[in-house]
Amino acid sequence: MTKYAYFHNEIVPIEQAKVSIMTNTFNYGTGCFGGIRGYWNEERQQLYVFRILDHYRRFLDSARVLLAQLDYTPASLAQITLDLLAKEGWTQNCYIRPIAYKAEESIAVKLHDLKDDVTIFSQPVGNYLPIQGISVGTSSWRRVDDTAIPARGKIIGSYANSALIKSEAQLNGYDDAIVLNQDGHISEGSAANFMMIRNGVLVTPPTSSNILEGITRRTIIELVQNEMGLPVQEREIDRSEAYLADEAFYCGTGAQVSPISSIDHRPIGTGKVGPLVTELQALYFRVVKGQEEKYMHWLTPVAQKVTA
Template identity: 50%
Template sequence: MDAKILYMNGEYIPAERGFISVRSHGFAYGTGVFEGIRGYWNEEQKQVYLFRLREHYERLHRSCKIMRINLPYTVEQLIEHSVELVKRNEQQQDVYQRPVAYKSDEIIGVRLHGLHDDYLLTSEPMGNYVEIGGLRCGVSSWRRIDDNAIPARAKICGSYVNAAFAKTEAIQNGFDEAIMLNHEGHVSEGSAENIFLFQNGELITPAPSENILLGITRDTIIQLAQKELGINVRERQIDRTELYTADEIFLCGTGAQIAPVIEVDHNPVGNGTTGPIGQKLQDLYFDIVRGRNSKYLDWCTPVYSEVASPTK
């Protein structure tokens, strides 16, 4: 079912009325921030669960602060908008929500101060963003944006041109996805995903200083690896050649979910198939996001009031 309703500047309106001006600052200069939020349909419970909704909106507030955007809603109000929008669209399927706060003035001139800010939220049906059964990746010639150029810790609309260059290069070179290095040549992340390597019995992932987005799925994996699998997780610099010697690699993000990597630059990762650690985390993750694991129900915001008990 396509979305019929969206939320824009304090109103729920028909989706066909959801337009911004072609002269708006956010469109011309990319001066906006956004989030990507997934909702998962549980058929047995007849329920949509919005995953880690609070954390997404807390990050949206931080992105707005960096971009000098005045977001006139509290985290609690934003959560209410998300839940209500699924209800109004009568969605009983997996959904993807995109809240966007942006500079809306119709002016020519690059700046962040002294501009009007607007907000919108959409909720659309969505399946897998990337293949979750095994990705073939290439190290990109495009370097990851630097914090002193465009802060990677904020989800800034215009910054995703960097990801688009890397993604298109990867696809046109015959890969499924890109892996990006920072300006020092260390592994940063995928085109729009965080990255983990399993090596010598532990998970390693680039530190926040490597110009990564501080991913919510990344944080989820760190917690699950430590609590559920008893695996040590280290955040550190990762050299490019470690991609060729890792036992397992996987990308993660709200869109990508958990996507194992089976090849990097035509070199097989491990034995060239999904590894056991990535598979265990993927299975655990999909149980949790659909509200089937009672230990992690606090990460799942139910949309509909009537719901059966979780199965675990």
């Protein structure tokens, strides 16, 4: 369904966006990526991209960790993405995937003095996780540590860790997993940040718990503080404390707001999606679709398709 990609500095038909098997990042995972959502507003017949500049700021930060030399700014990457989406002409929700990679066809295991490049494609998307309540189990895997592969950089190679976690969880009958860091505290899900509500406080692991610094996490913290009046604590969470949450959920670009109904077979709260997460999820969906005037600054409209 995808027709175009940004590849080698231009928008080309997707069939032309191909790399060699000798590409360094294909061999070693030495690249980084982003994941951004476009939301289609049916009423206005308009595609909006959510927090595009914030996503590209983090993308370039990840690239810095990998010593990538890139001639892009968040604004230039955003413009390329908007041009790509205008050409693609989606009239449905979509997912945008930028990748920065070591383009050199070399088997050198290193980061420096290698040619870097950026590619971007998009595709239609639905819900990555169910949004009506998922069951999760604590993973037997641990989250990659900042001393091994920094989780705050969205580094391609570290997603082997996420894939081990996700498959173990699903093959064991769960929808996803809670992943502990090397200290035994909760880090996050396989590809989403963890949050819980306990005694009227929203609690989420701090950025030092080997989490990805989620854009959705920041969004939720702001919405919860401003619109729901709940205090927020960023602090370490023990596995057993999560069992005692009144409500819990994952958040992320893919996951959106995905309520957790049980952890390790212990029902969270009543085992049904709780009132605060229900309210927050509805608010989040209004914000990303452009139905909340106050948060329109987070959305960038894609120009209508220009047929030359």
